[in-house]
Amino acid sequence: MTTSESPHSLQVTAATVDWSEPPAQPSTSPEQSLIDSCVHCGFCLSTCPSYRVIGKETDSPRGRVYLMNGLNQGDFTLTDAAVGHFDTCLGCLACVSTCPSGVEYDQLITSTRAQIEQNYQRSLPQRLLRKMLFSLLPYPQRLRRLLGPLQLYQKLLGLQSMLRQSGLLARVLPKSLVAMESLLPPIEAQAFTDPESEIFPAQGKRRYRVGLILGCIQRLFLSEVNQATIRVLTANGCEVVVPRSQGCCAALPHHQGQVDQAQDLARQMMDSFADYDLDAVIVNASGCGHTLKEYGHILQDDPAYRDRAQAFAHQVKDVQEFLDEVGLTTPLSPLQPEPLAVVYQDACHMLHGQKIQAQPRRLLQQIPGLELREPRDAFLCCGSAGVYNILQPDIAEELGQQKVQNLTQTGATLIASANVGCTMQIRKHLDQQDHTTPVLHPMQLLDCSIRGVSWSTAVGNAQDRPL
Template identity: 65%
Template sequence: MQTEQINLTPKIEPNISGFDDKNPPPKELIDACVHCGFCLSTCPSYRVIGKEMDSPRGRIYLMNAIEQGEAAIDETTSQHFDSCLGCLACVSTCPSGVQYDQLIAKTRPQVERNQPRTLKDKIIRSLIFNIFPYPQRLQIFLPLLWLYQKLGIQKLIRATGLFKKFFPRLAAMDSILPEITLKKSQTFPDIIPCQGTKRYRVGMILGCVQRLFFSPVNEATARVLTVNGCEVVIPKTQGCCAALPEHQGQEEQAQTLAKQMIDSFAETDVDYIIINAAGCGHTLKEYGHILADDPDYREKAKQFSEKVKDVQEFLAEVGLTAPLNPLTEGKLMMVYQDACHLLHGQKISLQPRQLLQKIPGIILKEPVDAALCCGSAGVYNMLQPEVAEELGQQKVNNLLNTGATLIASANPGCSLQIKKHLRLQGKEITLMHPIELLDYSIRGIQL
């Protein structure tokens, strides 16, 4: 009699990842995390929210669970990825060298493709990503915003608290809006000749928010570069660097803007490409990753990024040739605010301090928790206003506690966030970009 053979080997179901096939976070990068928890104390979202899943370690747990098919990209998991500021403090502190920056950069496009947004979320994100990265579009709204402020509508709405109650994200946008002027920002020539002996030929990026709301910073940057022996090239065709969409997982838009920027500088024959905004600089240096799958731009992107220098990084490296003058009659007590995408993203911290200390009469103070994010994080303070509010308050308290009478900040988003919280506390303290201070010092202008 023939007996039936029974297979007792358990059937193993094939692993079905919760990520789609388009550039999921690499398994080897996920597995690099040993879950030691060193990142927890430096993570701003974990500090405020206090939940494990809103920390880098927790998010990597989620990535692993999604990759293993044990969880899905849904409303529950996506909220924890959305809560990440992308400040990269965890990258600086991780003893295992986990590339969390690459992990979150791969995960955010997955969320955007696979998790439908609510109607309110769609509206606010559409507003941000269809206006902010396009200076020409943003320029159209400036007269309306000017009237909004001049007619007292802004004060009335803030006093009633209606925005904050019914439209918290619009209230967050309104709260960081700087004073609007209808004065046209300076139009730069294509090439600005250097003063004295030519040392370098450099390209200069104007930015989006920077060129409209912080145009004096661009003007100061051009003056400081030219007086220190740089011929400055400013292509008219340049647009957004792609930082805003890239940080929020808007992959196609980021790639399109990055390619446009590369094309703008393609025939300029510059030695370096200079940027004066921290968040923009980090993204510009990441073009090799952003366009890694584009056969036509892969190498161009790498070559472009190799030329990118933050203006403070560049000046500290090549040295100043112009003499510096005091900014005040006596000593000036100043505090430098570390922008996350300079400190953690580009590892630039010492250079700005070195440059500022070259100005005669400067006393540079250091705040408590200097590496803590201010809560701006690109458009985070508009999308996650509650968390950003607490971080902004902490940052400003730490800056004020130094006793400094001037704050130096090298990123437009940080500057808007800090000015907002200074205003909320009724504090009148000057805030300037370090390059503006160098410009004043070179020109002998006192504060």
């Protein structure tokens, strides 16, 4: 179906829906008014990554809205095929930025996924996989228990390298587990502990008192980003509070329809910051930031937390958003070699979810001698999308390859990425395409510039000492 065709010509096959069963009334379903706001114009098609890869109308935002409407109207029930079309959505929100009608597709897909989880039974392998992901990834202390064996796997007689090169993993493991293993970064000593201190004093006169979200995956596998963020904030007059009791922001279960788990994690996160008088709650991973800013919606039906959630969400600031707003106060030094060509990777939940685009670029351009380059299709998702590259490895693989090609074609010396999932996905595909271009968080570049050291000192976990 092309953008010029009538929406009524969209074909829904018998395999997609089941006309024989009366639909069960879901306890959660997309609001009909949000569905009706879609005029089926098709502007979303050109920016939808799943539609680009698959090429089917039902794997586009417009097609999915059509299916949502059919479910709401009771025309058909969820089948394997119908659920599959919703599962292929990355939740990147590019369609939200593109839509001229202002369709709140983010709310639609979130409600639909909750509806699926409550009214549809997946296959046993899928249930086991999702159970593992939701029971492990949002709980960093549980994940830490696996770091020892994983570290041995990586370093013992080169086992990881040998198995990857042999292709044996792909022959004996499901695709999702192979994809999960392929994203595993080097496990270093600082992955086993959080920062020793809970409060980091501002350098010089204190301007602000802020809290810092550590993240689940980031605190284990990219802890150097948190270290750099603390140094940048304290160097610019911020006292930084890092509550030890903080857990997961709820992004993973929220995006996958796990309503109860997402709400529990949101409450726990809010409680961990409740005893501190903060000017802002800072986050340095875009996927976490978008969800934290959604707490008012996630807990809107909880009378005990509803007002607190709205106030907390209002306090949340991406670190780049915050620093751009309050301004840098410490001198910046050139990063060698000079000039340094950097391509900035727009994370989807930063660009489309939080509408943060200019702020990171303005910060980077304050570094003397830094030349900022722009990639082709900057809006296109890299394929990470939380755990999408585990649940939908084939589509994610193609998107990752495209992203790396677009980034490296700029000829930049390094890539700046402000989301842990994007960084891991891009690093994986850089390695697969034999590129040595490093991927660093903008906070790492600012940190090196403030300290007057080479950016190369920030490359690799082993070269950053834990705080």
